[in-house]
Amino acid sequence: xxxxxxxxRQGLAEGSITADRGAALAAHLxxxxxxxxDVEQLRSIVQRVHDxxxxxxxxxxxxxxxGTRIEGAKVRALSAHDVRPVAGRRLRHxxxxxxxxxxxxxxxxxxxxxxxxxxxxxxxxxGAAALQPAVDSSRTSQADIQRLLDEIQMEKAMLPPxxxxxxxxxxxxxxxxxxxxxEALARDPNNPAIRQLLAESYRQQQDLLxxxxxxx
Amino acid sequence: xxxxxxAARRLAACxxxxxxTVLWVAPPACAQARTPLLRAxxxxxxxxxxxxxxxxxxxxxxxxxxxxDVRGTIARGERFYLAGGDHGVKVGxxxxxxxxxxxxxxxxxxxxxxxxxxxxxxxxxxDARDASGWFxxxxxxxxxxxxxxxxxxxxxxxxxxxDVAAPWVRARTGGGRLAIAGAPxxxxxxxxxxxxDVDHAAVVHGRFASVEGDIRFAGAxxxxxxxxxxxxxxxxxLVLPNTASALVDLSTIxxxxxxxxTQIRPVAGxxxxxxxxxxxxxxxxARVTVRTFKGTITxxxxxx
Numbered sequence: 001x002x003x004x005x006x007x008x009r010q011g012l013a014e015g016s017i018t019a020d021r022g023a024a025l026a027a028h029l030x031x032x033x034x035x036x037x038d039v040e041q042l043r044s045i046v047q048r049v050h051d052x053x054x055x056x057x058x059x060x061x062x063x064x065x066x067g068t069r070i071e072g073a074k075v076r077a078l079s080a081h082d083v084r085p086v087a088g089r090r091l092r093h094x095x096x097x098x099x100x101x102x103x104x105x106x107x108x109x110x111x112x113x114x115x116x117x118x119x120x121x122x123x124x125x126x127g128a129a130a131l132q133p134a135v136d137s138s139r140t141s142q143a144d145i146q147r148l149l150d151e152i153q154m155e156k157a158m159l160p161p162x163x164x165x166x167x168x169x170x171x172x173x174x175x176x177x178x179x180x181x182x183e184a185l186a187r188d189p190n191n192p193a194i195r196q197l198l199a200e201s202y203r204q205q206q207d208l209l210x211x212x213x214x215x216x
Numbered sequence: 217x218x219x220x221x222x223a224a225r226r227l228a229a230c231x232x233x234x235x236x237t238v239l240w241v242a243p244p245a246c247a248q249a250r251t252p253l254l255r256a257x258x259x260x261x262x263x264x265x266x267x268x269x270x271x272x273x274x275x276x277x278x279x280x281x282x283x284x285d286v287r288g289t290i291a292r293g294e295r296f297y298l299a300g301g302d303h304g305v306k307v308g309x310x311x312x313x314x315x316x317x318x319x320x321x322x323x324x325x326x327x328x329x330x331x332x333x334x335x336x337x338x339x340x341x342x343d344a345r346d347a348s349g350w351f352x353x354x355x356x357x358x359x360x361x362x363x364x365x366x367x368x369x370x371x372x373x374x375x376x377x378x379d380v381a382a383p384w385v386r387a388r389t390g391g392g393r394l395a396i397a398g399a400p401x402x403x404x405x406x407x408x409x410x411x412x413d414v415d416h417a418a419v420v421h422g423r424f425a426s427v428e429g430d431i432r433f434a435g436a437x438x439x440x441x442x443x444x445x446x447x448x449x450x451x452x453x454l455v456l457p458n459t460a461s462a463l464v465d466l467s468t469i470x471x472x473x474x475x476x477x478t479q480i481r482p483v484a485g486x487x488x489x490x491x492x493x494x495x496x497x498x499x500x501x502a503r504v505t506v507r508t509f510k511g512t513i514t515x516x517x518x519x520x
Contacts, residue, residue, distance in 0.1 A: 160355075162373075163354050167390070170409060177509070180448070180509060180510075184470075193507050194509075197446060197469070197508075200425055207406065208408060214370065
């Protein structure tokens with residue numbers, strides 16, 4: 001007897017499988033104790049994760065500047081229409097990368113993926129102002145950012161080590177450029193050339209994360 | 217005795233024939249490792265073709281037929297697929313679910329000229345001629361030639377070489393080299409650390425960017441052309457013909473501007489660092505903007 005795949009077990013556990021498919025898989029579970037036990041275990045883990053409070057404190061500890069910027073950039077509360085079900089996450093993800101949400105995520109990813117110490121991540125007042133044009137169109141929630149970062153981390157882990165190393169080098173190069181530009185903008189906030197270079201660096205970061213997503 | 221000698225001769229003859237047969241039938245070791253492939257089917261002229269080809273070499277060629285044709289050799293143990301219908305197909309070699317590397321195969325895919333292809337490889341090289349669509353490789357080199365309706369080319373780390381005529385081209389690579397020639401009219405090209413070379417390409421609108429890679433643009437600027445170069449730490453070198461006609465606007469925050477085209481000197485920036493240079497070459501028919509943070513900007517004449 002062939003067992004359910006890992007994706008099928010996960011899908012059953014988190015309820016993201018379609019009803020038709022779910023019925024077929026449930027039939028398998030009724031005759032396979034091994035799969036049934038595994039799915040039940042996954043369900044309990046998923047339930048425990050759902051029961052946990054939102055990790056607001058931990059998130060702020062990781063990215064104090066990101067949290068401040070995102071909160072500051074929020075201009076509206078998410079409506080029920082914006083909160084989509086877990087199913088279809090992959091499709092939604094592509095849309096994120098193509099859209100403005102990714103711009104803000106890129107800023108976060110640039111900091112997070114390189115594991116910069118939290119103390120270094122504090123934004124200078126002028127630096128935060130400089131970021132404003134890049135995040136103006138990126139009104140989004142911290143939960144969306146968290147989800148995107150999780151997926152990017154997972155995708156990076158699935159790459160061959162050599163490719164992941166290349167991606168890390170590229171991300172570091174872009175992050176160093178952004179840091180230098182932010183410093184320069186803090187000293188000379190009205191310099192349009194620096195603003196344009198900074199915008200270009202964010203665009204590069206977004207492009208790179210999109211390519212990274214495509215690689216997995 | 218004589219009978220024994222005859223029997224021995226017969227036995228030797230049989231063994232010789234058997235050995236020859238075995239040698240003739242058994243292919244060499246390299247051929248044993250691959251399975252020949254030939255598949256074809258009808259396909260609508262504008263049908264999309266989606267390709268996943270992890271390792272080896274894939275060649276895509278557009279042809280004036282309403283069919284797809286795949287030839288090549290597939291590594292022994294790997295699974296080839298060609299699935300779909302008249303209005304779209306998927307073709308390629310299956311990835312391994314356990315993440316182990318896929319052994320390299322080699323295929324040539326012929327697609328209808330108006331097909332929109334979508335090609336993704338991991339380490340496999342992509343060589344496409346007259347094909348339009350999206351080309352992606354994690355680390356394999358990508359080489360596109362011929363004419364296309366639009367091209368989007370992306371690589372994480374591989375080299376990208378374009379010698380195409382197309383109204384719209386977007387090209388990206390990280391650490392690889394991006395080389396552009398041909399006639400990509402509307403071009404958006406960027407690298408992170410790799411060099412970006414534009415060699416006498418007939419670009420009308422061009423946007424070129426890098427973070428650390430050197431950008432070199434050599435060739436003519438068409439009247440009405442718009443060119444924007446942006447680099448953080450890499451160099452930007454414009455090598456233009458003596459007859460160039462353009463309004464050129466160069467600025468660097470902390471880098472150096474080296475003008476070997478005219479006598480005009482750049483104006484130093486704040487605190488003597490960086491600088492700007494605005495110069496009109498000829499009647500000023502094209503518009504060129506170059507910005508760097510700390511990379512050197514060079515404006516030079518092409519050798520006659």
